[in-house]
Amino acid sequence: MNNFEFKNPTKILFGEGQIENLSKEIPKNSKILMLYGGGSIKKNGIYDQVKEALSNYEVVEFGGIPANPEYSVLMKALKLIKNENIDCLLAVGGGSVIDGTKFLSAAALYKGDSPWNLLTDNKPITEGMPFATVLTLPATGSEMNSGAVITREETKEKLAMGGPGLFPVFSILDPQVIRSIPQRQLANGITDAFTHVLEQYMTYPTGALLQDRFAESILQTLVEVAPAILKDPADYNAASNFMWSCTMALNGLIQQGVPGDWAVHAMGHELTALYGIDHARTLAIVGPNHYRYNFESKKVKLAQYAERIWNIVEGTVEEKANIGIEKTEEFFHSLGINTKLSEYTDEYSETGSIVSKRFTDRGWTGLGEHKTLTPSDAEKIIEMSY
Amino acid sequence: MNNFEFKNPTKILFGEGQIENLSKEIPKNSKILMLYGGGSIKKNGIYDQVKEALSNYEVVEFGGIPANPEYSVLMKALKLIKNENIDCLLAVGGGSVIDGTKFLSAAALYKGDSPWNLLTDNKPITEGMPFATVLTLPATGSEMNSGAVITREETKEKLAMGGPGLFPVFSILDPQVIRSIPQRQLANGITDAFTHVLEQYMTYPTGALLQDRFAESILQTLVEVAPAILKDPADYNAASNFMWSCTMALNGLIQQGVPGDWAVHAMGHELTALYGIDHARTLAIVGPNHYRYNFESKKVKLAQYAERIWNIVEGTVEEKANIGIEKTEEFFHSLGINTKLSEYTDEYSETGSIVSKRFTDRGWTGLGEHKTLTPSDAEKIIEMSY
Structure with a gap:
């Protein structure tokens, strides 16, 4: 097990009816900017629940944060924060709205020239304006971690930021919100959380027995509840296990003491930046082929995964490992997720070299848990994914 | 799954060599009271490591906190805190030293008449003097939770306190400390952590699939590493899994959304208050018989436990459940832990009625996950444990 430092101060309020506790958590006299996405919260009743819970506060609203939160849109919200003397942000949405809110939390206190530097500086963010979340779409884990990914259409970039200053003060997780989520987004959420676990688990053995089992616990639970969630998103028990699994998949816990791939x-x-493909689906396209390409270094963990998640107990390490990859692909297919790039775009023939060049231009020489995956390796993996 | 609120702000610094990072975590100019137990830290080198890491601070020492931290001893430390204007506490020890430090953290800021009221008031502690821990004995999980148990010899009482103000600011977990722990205490630590998980897991099914699996992950890991730990406490990998399992067993995570027994x-x-039996050993005495006595209400979880921890796949629910109890007892025996009260004291013949009377006198009418276990039930369970 590797050395680690772990701290996650986010308070979780989990369960039905928790939205009404918003006012217990937000200091009196706060001036709140409520951020949301395309407006689905106005149809499913969450907007009304939140507004009612905040009836004793001054609330300014900013809607329209798109999937893959866009820098130019967020810059408008930043202007509002400054003009309205906002002192507290409340994200009501999924990972995109929450990630956008994290960027705004940091940008609101940023003293430098351009807030875009927060994404290019590669420095941990140590302070931000206090913010909280009401999660409406389980998937990214952003509600209980300190990372965010921001997109800039102008330059076709999608970059990450994070740091100890970017944990939500609290997050409300009411599994009832899942009732009104479209199938496509439910499938994305399951795929996203599943891949988050794999990124922290499908590396090489380091003797971190407990972390491995926690990771496997999340994978097993996602596999168990996925059919129930897709059949009936109003199944509260399946929804609550799904929601908590997504949070636990990326709140830092299972990453402690083990290598990460990513x-x-x-x-x-x-692939999202180039073609606008849903984030989760890009992971399903690339993931299995990444494991095929890096088979030798990952086969021991792949075999353990095949055994513990898919009950593949017969065969050699290599045989089990291969079945593990196939089962992963089958699982994505069972959710209605296509796993070939050509099923999403006709313009794929140069994608491998385009991505390779973008990695090279950004100075990325080695990715993965060994930091040895080159832009040329990425090119081949993406070509395997056409 | 039940609704829950979860927040655990303790920072964990885990791994070999982390003690030297003490000075990175404690604010400059702090006046520290360093608390420890019987002095084993002076023999195993931890005292020297801590003192060296704190060489730039003003440090006052208070040693001699006994196992089952004793109120009258702690009152002497409290006097020292006040006389020396201490503003930061550092527990260097196991659960007893850490629990004692938690009491002192609360008592240092307590405005009422007698600090003993902190234990009898049953009110959550919301503020305390900042404190940190260097864990020397994995077992209780106190290094990452907000609870403490304090003993008062004068009245033969052992009472609990806790609240959001009593989380350590940070805790240092260096698995190398395990090298010098005597077998008896290692066996106690494994038993204690194992039982902590059972208290939160061995109840009735609530559909909390992920929490169940997390609990099982800890049990499986403790079972897996126990022989290696007892054979060679210097086995760093076994030690690190043991240490992290003990912390995760009682840091609140697996208790969320599920009933607790306790x-x-x-x-x-x-039994500890009456006879001074090691805490962990009292759990091994009572636990299996508690499950036998409450078999009907716990048999479904007992069977799940038998299947997932002990690979008992054949038989009825009742058969598997019974084997699960037997396996638990065998596990304790494999650690060298006796599971009958008569193996610890000759004066056991009235223990059941004594405990029953003490529960009644304290006004406890119902314990366990259904709050239906009466003092008379406790009497019978303890009689089964003679």
């Missing part, structure tokens, strides 16, 4: 995300982000 | 602890505490 090359699947790095490649996936490029 | 009657085993309530009964065990009395």
